[in-house]
Amino acid sequence: MDWVVGDRLGLPVPATAEALRDGGEAFLTNAFRAFGALGEHNRVVRITRCEELTGGSTGRKLLLDVQYSYPQPGLRTDLFVKFSRDFDDPVRDRGRTQMAPEVVFAALARTPGFPIAVPCPRFADYHADSGTGILITDRIAFGHNGIERQYHKCRDDEMPRPDEHYRALVTAVARLAGTHRSGRLPAELTAAFPVDLRAATVGEPAPLTPDRLRRRLSRLEEFCRRHPGLLPPDVRSPRFLASLHEEAPEVLRREAAIWRALRDTDDHIALCHWNANVDNAWFWRDSAGILHCGLMDWGCVSRMNVAMALWGALCGAPTTLWDSHFGELVGLFCDEMQAAGGPRPDAAVLRRHLMLYMALMGITWLLDVPARIDRRLPDADAITSPADPRIREDESLRAPLQMLTNVLHLWRTEGVSGHLAALH
Structure with missing residues (x-):
């Protein structure tokens, strides 16, 4: 053809x-x-x-x-x-x-x-x-005419002032969402984007049964024992891993309720980029030195819960950025969406939705990272780290490992059970 x-x-x-x-x-x-x-x-x-x-x-x-x-x-x-x-x-x-x-x-x-x-x-x-x-x-002329070099996903140590770049990124995502909800975009075009939250994904995951989930969690524990250099100490602790065995099956059991909560909060539904990570962006400064961001690669663009878009923008960021700037970035998103003419999201609800969506994505897609690394790096040992060139230079290993790290870190620091309890 x-x-x-x-x-x-x-x-x-x-x-x-x-x-x-x-x-x-x-x-x-x-x-x-x-x-x-x-x-x-x-x-x-x-x-x-x-x-x-x-x-x-x-x-x-x-x-x-x-x-x-x-x-x-x-x-x-x-x-x-x-x-x-x-x-x-x-x-x-x-x-x-x-x-x-x-x-x-x-x-x-x-x-x-x-x-x-x-x-x-x-x-x-x-x-x-x-x-x-x-x-x-x-074509985006990276490194020319005031445009910064292209940044690779999950290599934010190479980026100057990551916090400033993520503010610009979140601002761009929120402005599109707010403009869409303001009604200023042509309705005959925006109407073509469905609200189908589960369709906003690349590929179809294998069906996740309770037994399959338990096996993945057990493999994660074994992975942590054999490869302590690949995950931070806080998410490798026996106490936290034991808590995952309690909470992850509850996330799976409440999956339909999570999707329903994400779908039924109307003020949080807007046209969004689903994967606005730094590798799908370009950055430049205006004459006043203010950093701006453009977005490319709009696969899976649709109307979705804005928490999904915010997770897509931040899922590859270092855990230090989540620790220091998560609340600030949620507030910035709410401010910018409202300033663009849309309804103001409830910051607490947005944070809860992001954590629940993150947990679903974690158990559905990212718990297979240990198996992937074991297949690709059979000689990895206790001192192998994310800085190993075989991981650092391979986005198909580097990015999922960083995203899994973020899921586990946020699960431990932010908690998931409390957000599940808030579901109706």
């Missing part, structure tokens, strides 16, 4: 890099014009770069450079292309449906006065029956 007809604009859409190259300048000209990104008297006259990128969890990606017959200010020549499909990797290809909301969001982001910075969309369309789509945007 090289080409399909997009559902939104009715144009042929390339499914692969090879198809895009074959379509060439004519395809890009027609696509950009149809999307409103190029005037009728202008055209793409040459492709000067079409270079495939590796990485990411879904789809193939390209760096695309073009020339126009009439160059204009703001008409960028350095572009980024994202395909929904990866026909050579069935695992990555399973994530193809994530692009469906991204295409709608691309149209929404072209709304005049859109409240946050996103990579300017040039074309986007999607064929739902096959899950085939393409997104073309301006």
Whole structure:
């Protein structure tokens, strides 16, 4: 399958890099014009770069450079292309449906006065029956023109002033949520985003039964004994691990009630980026030295409980940031969402929802981290630490390990049972 007809604009859409190259300048000209990104008297006259990128969890990606017959200010020549499909990797290809909301969001982001910075969309369309789509945007010039270097997830020790960067990140997420709830965004576009909280995820988790959960908890205990260097002492204590055996099954038992609480708090439902971590952001300072943040990679964008978005933004942060700034960042989110015209979230409820959602994500997705590390690093021993290059240089190990650390640390310091007790 090289080409399909997009559902939104009715144009042929390339499914692969090879198809895009074959379509060439004519395809890009027609696509950009149809999307409103190029005037009728202008055209793409040459492709000067079409270079495939590796990485990411879904789809193939390209760096695309073009020339126009009439160059204009703001008409960028350095572009980024994202395909929904990866026909050579069935695992990555399973994530193809994530692009469906991204295409709608691309149209929404072209709304005049859109409240946050996103990579300017040039074309986007999607064929739902096959899950085939393409997104073309301006490229973020990391490290140039005042934009800071790109930061990798869970390597915040390389970032200057992480607390300042997370404030900018939380501000951007909250401003979009507040603007959406203010009613200032086009209703015909925002209505296309469902409120389906469980759909805001990458892939389908294996069914979690009580027996499976008990086995995972037992494996976590054994992992802590064999690899004390990989998790902090406070979350390895026998007393805390024993408490997990009591509380984690209760989280699983109350799963439906947790999802119901997240769904039924209307003032906390808004259009949000689900995974606004630092690797999906870029940062720059204005003339007054104030740090600002733009957000990219909008897979799974939808209307959700804002606690889910706040966890997505902070889940990879170091535990020291949670200890020192969690309450401040919750308050900042509430202030900024209200300032953007939305309802003001209840800070205590937002904090409770985040902890409950964190607990669900922890038992569903992150308790398999010990098994993953055991498979990938069979020679890991008692002194192996997160600084081991095999972990630090591999995001598929580094990030889940940091997120598991955060789940366990917050479970211990913030508690979960009290938040469960507050459920109806």
